[in-house]
Amino acid sequence: MSPGQVQPEYRQRVLPPRVSTLWWLGKGTYFAFILRELSCVFVAWFVAYLLLLVRAVSQGDASYQEFLAWSATTPILLLNLVSFLFLIFHTVTFFDAAPRAMVMKVGRNRVPGRVVLAGHYAGWAAASAIVCWLLLGA
Amino acid sequence: MADRIKLQVARYRPEREAEATFDEYEVPCPKDWVVLDGLNHVKDRIDGTLAYRWSCRMGVCGSCGMMVNGEPKLTCATFLADYAPGPIRVEPLRNFPVVRDLIVDIGDFMRKLVTVRPWIVREEEKPLSAGEYLQTPEQMDDYKQYSMCINCMLCYAACPVYGLDPLFIGPAAIALAQRYNLDSRDEGAAERHRVLSEHEGIWGCTFVGECTRVCPKHVDPAGAIQRYKLTAAVETVKAFFMPRGA
Numbered sequence: 001m002s003p004g005q006v007q008p009e010y011r012q013r014v015l016p017p018r019v020s021t022l023w024w025l026g027k028g029t030y031f032a033f034i035l036r037e038l039s040c041v042f043v044a045w046f047v048a049y050l051l052l053l054v055r056a057v058s059q060g061d062a063s064y065q066e067f068l069a070w071s072a073t074t075p076i077l078l079l080n081l082v083s084f085l086f087l088i089f090h091t092v093t094f095f096d097a098a099p100r101a102m103v104m105k106v107g108r109n110r111v112p113g114r115v116v117l118a119g120h121y122a123g124w125a126a127a128s129a130i131v132c133w134l135l136l137g138a
Numbered sequence: 139m140a141d142r143i144k145l146q147v148a149r150y151r152p153e154r155e156a157e158a159t160f161d162e163y164e165v166p167c168p169k170d171w172v173v174l175d176g177l178n179h180v181k182d183r184i185d186g187t188l189a190y191r192w193s194c195r196m197g198v199c200g201s202c203g204m205m206v207n208g209e210p211k212l213t214c215a216t217f218l219a220d221y222a223p224g225p226i227r228v229e230p231l232r233n234f235p236v237v238r239d240l241i242v243d244i245g246d247f248m249r250k251l252v253t254v255r256p257w258i259v260r261e262e263e264k265p266l267s268a269g270e271y272l273q274t275p276e277q278m279d280d281y282k283q284y285s286m287c288i289n290c291m292l293c294y295a296a297c298p299v300y301g302l303d304p305l306f307i308g309p310a311a312i313a314l315a316q317r318y319n320l321d322s323r324d325e326g327a328a329e330r331h332r333v334l335s336e337h338e339g340i341w342g343c344t345f346v347g348e349c350t351r352v353c354p355k356h357v358d359p360a361g362a363i364q365r366y367k368l369t370a371a372v373e374t375v376k377a378f379f380m381p382r383g384a
């Protein structure tokens with residue numbers, strides 16, 4: 001190269017990364033993750049369903065009976081069944097993350113993850129028991 | 139057991155190819171050979187132009203990460219015999235630009251890593267005469283797991299969030315930030331918080347969890363991120379009810 005000549009800029013021709021739109025089908029764990037994300041839609045549906053129930057109850061007996069009849073139709077039954085399964089999945093995967101996010105110590109010792117997990121399940125069981133008692137016992 | 143196995147190795151020669159292709163090589167398959175031994179055999183005996191990185195051959199340097207049959211692996215710790223009768227597909231780590239053959243450019247990670255200040259930050263250094271910064275074994279246990287990271291980038295290759303959003307700071311950088319945040323000698327948590335609590339920091343993570351599954355050093359970056367999310371949420375609530383200077 002003669003003096004004064006400028007070295008041309010060196011550009012590496014790299015191969016850019018690409019992600020397929022179907023990446024979530026590539027692996028069972030990716031698919032499970034997408035299902036968990038999807039489960040949020042069903043969580044939202046149960047919130048809406050609960051609000052509809054509250055509204056029906058607040059509007060008197062006829063409205064409540066109408067709500068019950070609507071809830072007993074096949075499409076709503078199916079939707080609620082699928083939503084229930086997704087909610088269980090959502091809860092279990094959420095609880096699985098809890099021991100890793102919550103680092104608790106008693107004195108100098110870390111509380112084992114399975115104890116944190118058991119605490120979550122115990123809370124769930126207690127809340128379910130209260131609901132059952134309200135519905136069936138009270 | 140088969141005494142030879144086929145390797146299908148991704149090749150990218152930027153001076154003459156616009157896309158990656160695959161070359162197939164047959165290599166010996168003794169039970170103590172790892173994928174890296176197979177690649178070294180190719181390089182030494184069959185095709186000296188094959189380019190890949192490695193150094194320690196003992197799972198310490200973190201430079202030999204590649205996709206082995208679609209999974210991010212340290213090739214020095216992945217036995218050929220486990221894939222018999224083959225073939226074994228060896229590709230460069232996913233989610234990174236490929237420079238040549240099996241070599242990826244990890245510059246993006248290196249630039250992000252420094253933003254979390256992965257070193258001990260002190261507001262004021264003690265004078266040497268004051269002696270060492272002492273630490274109890276329990277204090278060391280708080281961060282030791284995160285200090286095992288060897289920057290192998292397997293977690294980035296496994297993380298679909300990083301693949302889809304290249305601005306995401308990524309699993310290892312967050313785990314390494316936690317390594318220092320949890321160190322009793324460090325005082326840099328507030329500085330790191332600014333970077334980590336951005337959208338491209340911890341909140342970019344949707345907890346797929348693959349980073350933890352592929353990590354060869356059991357660092358649990360997914361756990362580090364969820365743990366920091368909880369810390370950040372508590373800090374936000376605290377700042378709301380107890381604003382500084384109020």
Ligand code: SF4
Pocket residue numbers: 286287288289290291292293294309310313349352353354355356357358359
């Ligand atoms: S966290 Fe694990 S997988 Fe990620 S770079 Fe560090 S050692 Fe590798």
Ligand code: FES
Pocket residue numbers: 192193194195196197198199200201202203212213214215
């Ligand atoms: S060659 Fe160093 S980790 Fe594999």
